[in-house]
Amino acid sequence: MKIFIVVPAFNEAKRIGGVLSGLEKTKLPVVVIDDGSSDRTFEIVKKYKVTVLRHKINLGKGAAMKTGAEAAFSMGADAVIFMDSDGQHKIEDLPQFVKALKTGKYEIVFGSRNLGLGMPLERYIGNKLASVLVNLLFGIYVSDLISGYRALTRKAVEKINWESTGYGVETEMVVKCARLGLKHCEVPVATVYYDKFKGVSIIDAIGILFDVFRWRITK
Amino acid sequence: MIYFAVIHYKKGQLNGVEVLSWIIIWVTAIFIVAFPEILRTYAKTFFVTRVFDLMVLGGFILVISLVSAAYLKSKRNEKKLEELIRKIALKDVNKRNK
Numbered sequence: 001m002k003i004f005i006v007v008p009a010f011n012e013a014k015r016i017g018g019v020l021s022g023l024e025k026t027k028l029p030v031v032v033i034d035d036g037s038s039d040r041t042f043e044i045v046k047k048y049k050v051t052v053l054r055h056k057i058n059l060g061k062g063a064a065m066k067t068g069a070e071a072a073f074s075m076g077a078d079a080v081i082f083m084d085s086d087g088q089h090k091i092e093d094l095p096q097f098v099k100a101l102k103t104g105k106y107e108i109v110f111g112s113r114n115l116g117l118g119m120p121l122e123r124y125i126g127n128k129l130a131s132v133l134v135n136l137l138f139g140i141y142v143s144d145l146i147s148g149y150r151a152l153t154r155k156a157v158e159k160i161n162w163e164s165t166g167y168g169v170e171t172e173m174v175v176k177c178a179r180l181g182l183k184h185c186e187v188p189v190a191t192v193y194y195d196k197f198k199g200v201s202i203i204d205a206i207g208i209l210f211d212v213f214r215w216r217i218t219k
Numbered sequence: 220m221i222y223f224a225v226i227h228y229k230k231g232q233l234n235g236v237e238v239l240s241w242i243i244i245w246v247t248a249i250f251i252v253a254f255p256e257i258l259r260t261y262a263k264t265f266f267v268t269r270v271f272d273l274m275v276l277g278g279f280i281l282v283i284s285l286v287s288a289a290y291l292k293s294k295r296n297e298k299k300l301e302e303l304i305r306k307i308a309l310k311d312v313n314k315r316n317k
Contacts (some may be wrong), residue, residue: 033308049314053308053309053311053312055304055305055308056304056307056308056310057300057304057311058281059300059301059304059305061302063304063305066305067305067308067309070305070309071309071312074312075312165301170277
């Protein structure tokens with residue numbers, strides 16, 4: 001099974017170098033999508049032995065993930081592992097995803113952060129409430145709905161074909177995983193939070209909440 | 220507002236039908252404001268007591284339909300833009316794979 005790492009990046013010039021240095025050691029092919037960064041992210045990524053693509057303007061995380069997955073599959077990938085570019089995900093956790101994918105039992109492997117593994121309390125509580133809500137509405141329980149650390153097979157990506165272009169993408173994947181009856185599992189992952197103001201904000205969370213109800217009604 | 224419609228028409232941003240529609244809308248609006256009594260018959264038809272209420276009702280319907288149309292159009296454009304940007308980004312990978 002050919003597994004690619006897909007890293008969506010937006011204004012991560014400060015940290016993406018460290019992430020890519022770590023990824024080089026894994027020997028797995030890496031695809032980075034610079035989602036219209038205004039800093040030097042693209043120039044920095046070009047220094048590494050990775051495939052780098054660039055969105056001319058910022059479209060959002062979901063769109064960057066879609067472009068990255070499409071690029072990986074066009075290069076022969078059977079599965080992709082999505083990883084954030086800010087260094088919050090640990091390279092050491094990658095083998096768990098690879099192992100789960102290689103069993104052939106799962107189409108999606110969700111990385112789950114929890115309190116003991118570095119998740120701040122307020123995010124942990126919000127995340128748990130969201131997991132319970134999605135469980136009640138869609139009958140699937142994923143303990144960390146919005147973790148960007150996850151692996152999907154090619155078939156799963158094609159079936160899910162997410163429409164979210166922003167931070168709603170992770171939740172949409174979970175919702176569609178339930179709807180399509182995809183086989184999934186969770187693996188525990190460690191997280192380091194460097195920047196309080198990046199990632200999913202309260203406004204994003206409210207938007208995702210509306211989307212969850214919309215998906216319940218419409219899809 | 221008629222002036223703005225004509226300016227946009229001269230700049231080529233509105234076509235003949237669009238500018239004519241806007242002129243008709245604004246001329247109608249001027250007439251209704253100047254002679255609200257014109258609407259009295261219609262107010263009775265729709266069981267609305269005052270002419271003013273009918274105007275507010277009409278305004279709401281107009282605003283809601285314009286907002287809905289603008290929303291759908293912006294959604295469509297957003298989707299097209301996303302597809303274009305993604306296509307440009309993927310062009311290099313497809314070239315490399317050939």
